[in-house]
Every structure is written in structure tokens, then in C-alpha cells.
Amino acid sequence: MKKKILITDRFAQDSFLYLQQNENFEVVRSDSHIHLPLEHLVSAHALIIRSRTVINEELLQKARQLQLIITCTSGFDHIDLAATEKWGITVMHTPTANVQSAAQLTWGLVLACVNNIMPAHRMVKAGEWKRDSITGIELSGRTYGIVGLGRIGSRVADFAQAFGMNVVAYDPYAPDENFERLNIPRLSYEEVLKTSDVISFHVPKTLETEHMLDRSHFEYIHRGIILINTSRGSIINENDLCEALGNGWLRAVGLDVFEKEPLPRTSNLLNYPNVILTPHIGANTEDAFFKASQVAANKLMAFFVDGSTSDTLPPRAPWYGATPFDK
Structure with a gap:
């Protein structure tokens, strides 16, 4: 049959x-x-x-x-x-x-955030040419923090090192070999949040990772950090994220995933010019x-x-x- x-x-x-x-x-x-x-x-x-x-x-x-x-x-x-x-x-x-595609999107969001690509694009489309108002930062010499050093996190680490960044990571389940192969120090979650200039999350959706980034962490996170999430929306408390954005604690944010998808038109995330949003396209190549x-x-x-x-x-x-x- x-x-x-x-x-x-x-x-x-x-x-x-x-x-x-x-x-x-x-x-x-x-x-x-x-x-x-x-x-x-x-x-x-x-x-x-x-x-x-x-x-x-x-x-x-x-x-x-x-x-x-x-x-x-x-x-x-x-x-x-x-x-x-x-x-x-x-x-x-x-x-x-989707390892390469998800890592590639992560890095695309990083570059868009550090160079203010979206505001610059909107400016030119609007017929403006105010170059002095668009400034970015160089990645070389800065610290990139990875939460979740699995398949995708490891590939993102390769990109960060290619840009001359110092990479640190938190992953309580990854073997020491992952860190040793990439020559990355294993830090605690709190240390990664406190020391990173850019941070990205590459973790699965579990009870342990739900809202693993919330108000209690934004209180001490490195000020001016760039935050990227291409894993699962539930790992970040979006209300607390908006509060941190309102306080000016974050330089920029790039999100491909959200607590509720599609992202509601009433979401406060839509109100911040330094937040880049994409519709869960990490595997869409x-x-x-x-x-x-x-x-x-x-x-x-x-x-x-x-x-x-x-x-x-x-x-x-x-x-x-x-x-x-x-x-």
C-alpha cells in the first residue's frame, strides 16, 4: 500500500x-x-x-x-x-x-543598527540630505555578547570576530569545546549584559528562556547597548523593553520575532525610531x-x-x- x-x-x-x-x-x-x-x-x-x-x-x-x-x-x-x-x-x-540565513539576518540587523541605515534611508526618500544628523559607531574593538552559543550563535560569533570584535558568550548548556574552538570566554548571563556593546539572542523557546530579559536586567544592562533578537519573541518582555527605550538606555534594537505574531498595530515598539522590525524572516532565504x-x-x-x-x-x-x- x-x-x-x-x-x-x-x-x-x-x-x-x-x-x-x-x-x-x-x-x-x-x-x-x-x-x-x-x-x-x-x-x-x-x-x-x-x-x-x-x-x-x-x-x-x-x-x-x-x-x-x-x-x-x-x-x-x-x-x-x-x-x-x-x-x-x-x-x-x-x-x-537555516543556520546561515538566521545568522546572516542577525548580522544585517546589527549593521543596520550601528550605521543608522533605516533613518538614513528614510531621510533620502523624504528628499532630505542632513548628513551630520546620521552618525554610527565602528564595531572593531567593541564587545559582542552572544546568549546561546549553538549553531546560529557560533556562526554569528564568526561574523563578529571577522569585524574585529571581542566576543563573549553565555550558554549554560554548550560544551566547553564550543567556547574553546571559537576562543570565546564563557561568562555569566549578568556579565554578558553588563559588558557587551552589542548583544544577540540565539536560544529556543522554553520555560527557562521565557522573559529572560526583563525590567530587572534593563536596570543594569550596559547603557547604549545594541540589542538584537532573531530567536523567539517570548524571551524579551516587550513592555519592559519599551520602558528601557523610553528611558534612553538602548542605542538601537533589531527584532525579527515578537511575543505576538503578527506584531499588533497597537504595539508600542512601532513608536521608537531606533527600533528596526522585520516579520520573522530569519529562515526566509x-x-x-x-x-x-x-x-x-x-x-x-x-x-x-x-x-x-x-x-x-x-x-x-x-x-x-x-x-x-x-x-
């Missing part, structure tokens, strides 16, 4: 054809990532999804033939992993596909899109051919399920 594969979101055409050419698969697409067609869902053996498709108990009760879910993302907070474990469904993700699609296709093929798995969820990592740290 053929295995039915239901693809619920954007997926590279080449990867789609790769699966479709296998005579053992029936591959179908859904026109909606929210309202999945019941006639396909009830008979699907595998789902290939992205973050817009939410996997919950209600969906799984309908998909009684389901054996496998692959999300073409590094994050997985759109999947109820307790429910998938209950129903005995294998779940995998593609954590390496042609290259990352294709890599995630093809990696997912390869994982699916391997699972149904010989039962092999990789990058399974929930992750077998010490940070998963960790309790909130003492703030």
Missing part, C-alpha cells in the same frame, strides 16, 4: 517532485495550512509542515493513520509534543537548514527554503525505507524541559 504524504505549507518544487517520483508514495498538497482537507488528513501517513501548521490533540485525533511529522523548521513550538508522544507519532525537524525542503524529503524517504530517524523531537538535550533560572 502506498504511503500518503500530506504537505501543508510551502515546499520546494524540486523536493516535491523527488518524493512524487517514488512509486511507494502518494504525495498531495493542501491549499491551506490552517484548515487541512479532512479527506487527506484522515488517511495521511506523514505530514510535512512549517511553523504555520499547528499540531495539536484535535488534529491528531483525526489523523489516525499518521506515523510521521516533519517540520521544515528549526523551532518546534507549533507542535504539541506531548500529544505526538501519546499517539506514538515520530516527529523530526530540520535544525541545520531561497537557500534555506530549499535546504529545509530537501532535508525533510530525505528524512521522510529514510524513515519509510529503513525506519531510520534523525533530529527527532522532543530533543534529547539538557536544556529541553529545564526549569526557569533564577532571575
Whole structure:
């Protein structure tokens, strides 16, 4: 019997054809990532999804033939992993596909912030030429702080060092080898906040990281710091961030992720000219899109051919399920 594969979101055409050419698969697409067609869902053996498709108990009760879910993302907070474990469904993700793209966006936000690129752009578009009002800073010799020295954080560290910056990092779960390979000192979270001129966050969404940056930290954070977040919006308390911006404690902020997405039009973050906002595009490059699609296709093929798995969820990592740290 053929295995039915239901693809619920954007997926590279080449990867789609790769699966479709296998005579053992029936591959179908859904026109909606929210309202999945019941006639396909009830008979699907595998789902290939992205973050817009939410996997919950209600969906799984309908998909009684389901054996496998692959999300073409590094994050997985759109999947109820307790429910998938209950129903005995294998779940995998593609954590390496967007590393370069996410690191690249992080650095793009850094450069936009340090050189005031957006205000300068708006000035020229408005027909103004007030060069003296646009000033930036040089990165060389300054300190770059990284919170989360995993795949993406390590790549961002490479960029920072290439710009002549002194890099420091906090990550209680990364092995010493990560720090030694990059020649980066391991500091406490508080030390990174106090000493960094630029800081970026590269952590997953967990109980431990929720609001790990709030009013208590803004009280002593290095004044004039540039803050970048391309990981998950929930790690920063946005009300406290706006308060810190109002107090003039931050030079600039670059955010690709938010506590609520899409960002509400009523958000106070929209009121600050030194805040750059992008709509969660860290993985939105042609290259990352294709890599995630093809990696997912390869994982699916391997699972149904010989039962092999990789990058399974929930992750077998010490940070998963960790309790909130003492703030």
C-alpha cells in the first residue's frame, strides 16, 4: 500500500517532485495550512509542515493513520509534543537548514543598527540630505555578547570576530569545546549584559528562556547597548523593553520575532525610531527554503525505507524541559 504524504505549507518544487517520483508514495498538497482537507488528513501517513501548521490533540485525533511529522523548521513550538508522544507519532525537524540565513539576518540587523541605515534611508526618500544628523559607531574593538552559543550563535560569533570584535558568550548548556574552538570566554548571563556593546539572542523557546530579559536586567544592562533578537519573541518582555527605550538606555534594537505574531498595530515598539522590525524572516532565504525542503524529503524517504530517524523531537538535550533560572 502506498504511503500518503500530506504537505501543508510551502515546499520546494524540486523536493516535491523527488518524493512524487517514488512509486511507494502518494504525495498531495493542501491549499491551506490552517484548515487541512479532512479527506487527506484522515488517511495521511506523514505530514510535512512549517511553523504555520499547528499540531495539536484535535488534529491528531483525526489523523489516525499518521506515523510521521516533519517540520521544515528549526523551532518546534507549533507542535504539541506531548500529544505526538501519546499517539506514538515520530516527529523530526530540520535544525541545520537555516543556520546561515538566521545568522546572516542577525548580522544585517546589527549593521543596520550601528550605521543608522533605516533613518538614513528614510531621510533620502523624504528628499532630505542632513548628513551630520546620521552618525554610527565602528564595531572593531567593541564587545559582542552572544546568549546561546549553538549553531546560529557560533556562526554569528564568526561574523563578529571577522569585524574585529571581542566576543563573549553565555550558554549554560554548550560544551566547553564550543567556547574553546571559537576562543570565546564563557561568562555569566549578568556579565554578558553588563559588558557587551552589542548583544544577540540565539536560544529556543522554553520555560527557562521565557522573559529572560526583563525590567530587572534593563536596570543594569550596559547603557547604549545594541540589542538584537532573531530567536523567539517570548524571551524579551516587550513592555519592559519599551520602558528601557523610553528611558534612553538602548542605542538601537533589531527584532525579527515578537511575543505576538503578527506584531499588533497597537504595539508600542512601532513608536521608537531606533527600533528596526522585520516579520520573522530569519529562515526566509531561497537557500534555506530549499535546504529545509530537501532535508525533510530525505528524512521522510529514510524513515519509510529503513525506519531510520534523525533530529527527532522532543530533543534529547539538557536544556529541553529545564526549569526557569533564577532571575
